[in-house]
Amino acid sequence: MNIVMRLAWRNLWRHQRRTWLTVGAMMFANTLLVFMISMQFSMYGLMIENTLKLFTGHMQIQAPGYKDDQKMRQTVADIVPLAASLRAEFPDEKIAARGQAFALASSEDRSYGIGIFGVEPEFEPQVSSIPGLIKEGRYVRGKNATEIVVGAVLARNLRVGIGDELTLLGSGLDGSFAAAVVTIVGIFDSGVVDVDRNIAQIPLGAFQDIFFMDGAGHQVVISAPTLDAAAAVLPKIVAAMPPGSDLVVHDWDALQPGLKQAIKADMSSAFFMYGILVILVAFSVLNTQLMSVLERTHEFGIVMSLGLKPGQLGRLVMLETTLLGLIGFVLGAIGGVLLTSYFGVNGLSIPGMEEMAANFNLPTRVYLEATPLSVVIGPSVVFLFTLLAAAYPALRLYKLHPVEAMRTN
Amino acid sequence: MRMLPVLTRLAWRYLWRNHRRTIIMVSAISIGVWAMIFMTALSRGMVDQMIEDGVSALPxxxxxxxxxxxxxxxxxxxxxxxxxxxxxxxxxxxxxxxxxxxxxxxxxxxxxxxxxxxxxxxxxxxxxxxxxxxxxxxxxxxxxxxxxxxxxxxxxxxxxxxxxxxxxxxxxxxxxxxxxxxxxxxxxxxxxxxxxxxxxxxxxxxxxxxxxxxxxxxxxxxxxxxxxxxxxxxxxxxxxxxxxxxxxxxxxxxxxATYLGSLLKVMDGFVMIWMIVIFLALSFGLVNTLVMAVFERVREIGLMLALGMKPSHILGQIIIESMLLLSVGLAIGNVLSWATIQPLRGGIDISIVAQGMEMMGAASVLYPRLYVSDMILANVIVLSLGFLASLSPAWRASRYEPVEAITKVG
Amino acid sequence: MAAVRCVDLCKTYRQGDQDIKALDHVSIEIEPGGFVCLSAPSGGGKTTLLNAIGGLDMPDSGEVWVADRRIDQLSKGALAELRLSSIGFVFQAYNLIPVLTARENIEFVMQVQGVPAAERAKKSMAILEEVGLKGLEDRRPAEMSGGQQQRVAVARAIVSRPALVLADEPTANLDSKTSDELMTLFTELNEHHNTTFVIATHDQRVMGYAKRLIRMLDGRIVDDIEQHAA
Structure with a gap:
């Protein structure tokens, strides 16, 4: 350790309590920032993953306009062969075709209007979590079987169970009257009330028969191994669209525009709060370093009269601040990682938040994960502002006159 | 009680002896208090509107x-x-x-x-x-x-x-x-x-x-x-x-509408936590300021003790000094928050994230709501927790032995 | 009745790894109206003795009596009361409260005692005049010379007419002319009000004013002479 370094280090510990209090402010902010940012990243990841996994997938091929209007006749023609050819071309991606219609579902006691989805039973489980959420019975099988799986809330409202029959009434693609009787083979429970109340699934072949689809469907759902991979594969999917077709490929952001915006809104309010924390810490550092410079005026006067330049003293003050900031950085990051890891192992559940969590497809207990980015980002900003705060006391040294300084006590 | 005017005058003068430090600390407190109230008003505005709309749609x-x-x-x-x-x-x-x-x-x-x-x-x-x-x-x-x-x-x-x-x-x-x-x-x-x-x-x-x-x-x-x-x-x-x-x-x-009901509760909890977090961030600086203030006048404290002032008076003097510091910060912070929220009462356009707000059940124009009760809460939190935070440095100040304090080279 | 009586006082300090005997079986008695100088080289024990008499410091053993009251076993609060009511202190330089004006410094003790404002004002103005500081009452210590500051300190010590005034090196930071003025003031107060003065000093000039001179060395009294003031 060279002499300047040693000097800075010793100066730092002249007022132990003050130094620890300043480090404490940094630690507090850093620990909180690491924890909060890790929590946000974890929550956002889960929100996106859970929302997309449930039903939406990473991207969908649709007819133009279908995304907003979801009209029956905005179809993707020959949807099963299209999905099959894409599957052959993109072995890494999971691909499944769907049809969607609206129908009145009647049991013996009740009738409700619901969304009927025609699905490919062998491929649907790869793009959606619903087939895995069957809590009673089994998922639909085969291409044309007149079987149906319904949400748990819908089953309760319709007063039906496994083996019961449902009558579906709706209109077909050509506007004609569509009707069918299907047998309930499974009941799923996603925990999302809207989904469990309003959705039922039947094999795509049967769907096309019932609603006179003539081989058409409404959406080809595509899931990539990761979100990043999805972004990379999107242009290739677009290029693979049949020549002359007007089909469009929507990414998840277009399909769930609320998701990114909810995250954005949450982020902007979070960043406001973090900003305030950082500023308060910066004030703490400013105060400490200004005091430490002012109380050493006499001493600085002496060393200046010995020939030290104000710039050198300024660097000394900045070096002290850097050491101070590094201690706060390291201790705060460690504190934040420990806190986050605790909730990574035990999970975090905020009482009263269950309803809000469900609104964003979040489980009631969230297991947090600290990533290098989430650990470093907050403390780095604090560190930067710490140095910035010390600039004023350091610059004051340029105004110091050795003789006057020595006279101060 | 008889000593209150004397102690207050001493505390006030000491506060401004090191005016740079006091100004920095007052700025920090003002910003903290402003952030407490401003953020709360924004959140209240959002949640109130969600609830009011939700309740009127129920109806x-x-x-x-x-x-x-x-x-x-x-x-x-x-x-x-x-x-x-x-x-x-x-x-x-x-x-x-x-x-x-x-x-x-x-x-x-x-x-x-x-x-x-x-x-x-x-x-x-x-x-x-x-x-x-x-x-x-x-x-x-x-x-x-x-x-x-x-x-x-x-x-x-x-x-x-x-x-x-x-x-x-x-x-x-x-x-x-x-x-x-x-x-x-x-x-x-x-x-x-x-x-x-x-x-x-x-x-x-x-x-x-x-x-x-x-x-x-x-x-x-x-x-x-x-x-x-x-x-x-x-x-x-x-x-x-x-x-x-x-x-x-x-x-x-x-x-x-249980979602709305839980929202109201979560909001109350959030306001409390936010204010306390801000206060904690401030508390380090506050305690530091008091420790410094005591440290640089150990001799004078010894002198007052030697002249017959009781340790409890020293304790009181430091606490009053802390309360004065906080009060100045609070006053500025309150005025600042009022002055920044007032022009925004017509609503803040957040339609860039409208669909995200919709997902949360909120509208795309945010009307901040400044509740007197929230302002009072912020002030009470700052003063009461500030009082607690000042106890330790004040107690230490009152425990000095007069002789040691006087002979200590400042 | 003695104004101050010390019996067999002992006090040992640790400094580094050495034990220093600041008071080594010291016994003295000071009559009311006495004007006593304690003189000793640095570390001779005079400040320790003065502090013990003022109840600022506890002896390890022995007894301290002030106006027939044993004080070495009193609580901190009781000692504070005692200092407030019957002992005046004058310390070395820097012994004023810097944020208060001359008059506020003088009134400070009375305020702690609970003297009503009107009476405080009357007394403080009178005492300011007595010590020759009329017109400077609204200055803060930083705006006064060393001699003026020390006069304020004296004024503060005597304003409530204590029977006993303890002064520790009161002239340490003063030039010789100012020192003489201060000592003349002490002498006058001693004669007019029969106030007992105990002054610790190693200033020869100060010793010249004393009626009784006690010399100490290494915590012991080595000499105790009555002398006639100049």
């Missing part, structure tokens, strides 16, 4: 249903009391507003499309006071009475159904015997709504027309009551419970 502060209805919303689970009898019970009772209505799930079809909706058979005159729709802003016209055989639907729904004012649509639901009940209606009006999902999911017809279609005579499925404020529903709730058949299910708004 009402208290709702009555058949016990099975909320879980199984079918006409079979309707309220078996005739409208005539309900009128006798409630018309004379002094509610701000009340209404009986038919509310069942239904399917609406145009010649092109079908959608699931909630069919509302209402008395437009009785429900005007609930304020979920501004009748005058309806494109075309709103329903004119209970006998109105027309239908009013949302603008967005009309687009999806490719229908419009003057065209016909068919409503389909079930009667109490689970027979399909359907009927054609002519669209006379299209409404817009700020409440997310409201335009897509609700259609209005005259109450009598709905009762006739569903073959339920003059019974209804839902009673709604309006009290003075959504924050104070108990009086309304008690009176409804007292005057109605005990087998019916009477619920406060936050029991019907």
């Amino acid at each position: 009402g502060h208290v709702q009555v249903h058949n016990k099975q209805f909320l879980d199984d919303p079918s006409v079979s689970n309707r309220i078996l009391i005739s409208d005539a009898e309900l009128s006798r019970t409630f018309d004379s009772a002094d509610f701000k507003a009340w209404a009986s209505r038919v509310k069942v799930p239904a399917v609406i079809s145009s010649e092109y499309e079908s959608r699931g909706v909630t069919l509302l058979g209402i008395d437009p005159v009785a429900e005007r006071a609930f304020g979920y729709l501004s009748y005058d802003e309806v494109e075309g016209r709103f329903l004119e009475g209970v006998d109105d055989n027309s239908i009013v639907i949302g603008r967005k729904l009309a687009d999806k159904l490719e229908t419009n004012v003057g065209k016909r649509v068919v409503l389909m639901s079930q009667d109490p015997e689970n027979e399909i009940a359907d009927r054609g209606f002519r669209v006379v009006g299209l409404f817009n709504s700020d409440v997310p999902g409201y335009e897509d999911g609700n259609v209005f017809v005259g109450k009598k027309a709905a009762q006739k279609m569903l073959r339920i005579g003059d019974t209804t499925t839902e009673l709604v009551f309006l009290g003075d404020s959504y924050r104070n529903v108990e009086p309304t709730y008690d009176r409804v419970v007292a005057s109605i058949d005990g087998t019916l299910d009477v619920k406060r708004w936050y029991e019907v």
